[in-house]
Amino acid sequence: MPKEQVDTNTPANTKVFVLDTNILLHEPLAFTSFKEHDVVVPMTVLEELDYIKDSKKDVARDARVSIRAMEDLLRDASPEQMLKGVSMKGIGSGDTAPSGRLSIFADLSMDQQAQVFTSNENDNRIINAALYLQQDLSPIQVVLVTKDINMRLKAKGAGMALVEDYFTDQLITDVKYLTKGYYVFGGSFWQQVEAVNSITEGRDTVHTIDKSLVPDPYINEFIVDENKEFAGLIEAFDEKTLDVLDLGYERLMSRRAWGITPKNIGQAMALHTLLDPHIDLCILTGPAGSGKTLLAMAAALEMVIEKNMYDKIIVTRSTPEIAESIGFLPGTEEEKMAPWLAAITDSLEVLHKHDENVKGSMNYIMEKANIQFKSVNFMRGRSLQNAIVILDESQNLTASQLKTIITRCGEGTKLICAGNLSQIDSNYLNALTSGLTYLVEKFKNFSGSATLSLDGVVRSRLAEFAEKEL
Structure with missing residues (x-):
């Protein structure tokens, strides 16, 4: 979008947002979220999306969705129109509908004299494009949008005046x-x-x-x-x-599931929610050691085995990026997932620690309750009927990934999402942009869901002290 091609009818307060690849992987339709402002996608970003869409990474689908959405908008545009920008009017409705333009910037053909970074890394190319546009379009404000913290630091250090994270899907400020x-x-x-x-x-x-x-x-x-x-x-x-x-304070504290009784009022409220058949979505947040996984597992066993309310228990979690493809591990899918779901087997051990043969009891219960370990990466396309789904470590998922899982839940299925917002492992998520935070705020007025934040660390006095002091 060179200056000579900028529309003279563009309002003076309109900004130009340059998007990094991780924005379109985080939210494939992010380019439609900037209202009256213009959006620029550097050619390097399209190259990265092209590489990712054919990979085995979990974000490959998001890359394909983003590419298709941009192709739908730019399909009939000439090369000159793509550089100048194609209007996004007509996409969506309401106050948040976009009215700015989307353009592709050919940063790969930029003159080396116009580049601050001379190395050929993709991040440097995108920063160079943003810096070039900042100078070329002045006094129009150009904003680089990326979820990569280090890239934001590099861009500012290189002279980029405006660098931001993607806040459109952020529902709270703190x-x-x-x-x-x-x-x-x-x-x-x-x-x-x-x-x-x-x-x-x-x-x-x-x-x-x-x-x-x-x-x-x-x-x-x-x-x-x-x-x-x-x-x-x-x-x-x-x-x-x-x-x-x-509910009665004493009655609430005396709730019991699979031999487990609450140790504080927070656990009592959580247990009440977990055992309520009218609640389809239970969201448990809190620090490590507050009892989220143990309570979820105890309630699930109670409802499946003792009350016969559900047919099976499906346990899943997001696997770390290094293990997005779990194929290198031996065995069945359940055996491959076992290392990532050790918290569940640890909880089963606690629930049966007084049995004469703990391992035998665990194997019997896993078969009796039809407990299945599944990778969240392979949940797409499934329809889960009459099951309890325990989604552990959900703080590491984006809002779109959580939507994928929730929409898998069919009739008679109860979903339990557990997570600790202070233990986010993702490179591009924080406590405010985590899908778990998004889920809590979006579902708080839904009658079929309930949220509980567990405060007290009950694992041990050592764990409690570490949570407070470290």
Whole structure:
């Protein structure tokens, strides 16, 4: 998009965003997310997408989706129009629909004298393209968008004035604002309730209280108090009132699943959610050692073996990038996945540690509950019916990857997503852009889902101290 080809009708406040490859792998349709602003995709990015689309990497599909979407837009454009930019009007609707232009920049043919970096690395080519456009299109603001932290540092050091991460799919500004799944009243709950209307049906009692007592309430949010006198669950609300199901603090703490009882109120709330047949999606967040995997496994065994509510348990997680292709490991898919799902087998050992033959018990239970270990990379195209799906280490997945898994869940399937936002291994994700964070915020008002953030580390006093001090 050389300056002489810039549309003179372009508003003065319009920016030009140069996209890195990882943006289009993170969100294949990201180029449509910049509203009235123009988007430039360097030729080097298309080269990288071309290489990735034919690879065996999990992001190969995302690369293909992005390429097809750009081809649909640019199919009838001439080479001159592609350089100048093709309008994205008509894609999508509403306030977020794009109205800017998409163009391809032939950075591979740039004059070497115009390049800051002389080495031929792809990142350097993309930065060179952004720097060239920054100078050529001045005073129009040019922004390089990348999820690669080191690339952002290199670009700024090379003279790029505006370098950003991709925030379009970021729903909160700080992880401390992330929904916890419960609200704690200081002191006694009943001392703060001035008016209440209670209705008892069978064993259940529902209290209707003033909505102003709970800031920003949502369906399936727990309510507890510091005095350990009250525990409830928000079932419904309108503009003025809240309907709260009285769970009873002591009753909640006495819940039991496969021999496991909660060690704190957070685990009690999580166990209640896990065992609730009306909840299709359970999201458990919290530090290492807070009991996420153990509670999920105990509840799953209880519902499959004791209550016969589901037919099987499918355990899956994202494998590290070095093992995206698990083919080099010996054995069946379950045996290949075993090293990455050791947390599950560790939990099974804990649940049966008092048995006379622990290994024999584990083998029996795995067969009885039809426990299957699956790689998240091979979940596409499947339809999971009447099963409990435990998705461990979900903090390392993007929103699109989580969508792929959730849309696999058919009738009668319960999905449990567990993850620790402080242990993200992905090169391009952080606590704010993780798919787990996106999932928590997007589903908090869905009546078929519930979120619980577990605070206390109950693994050991050593683990608790390490979580706080290291």
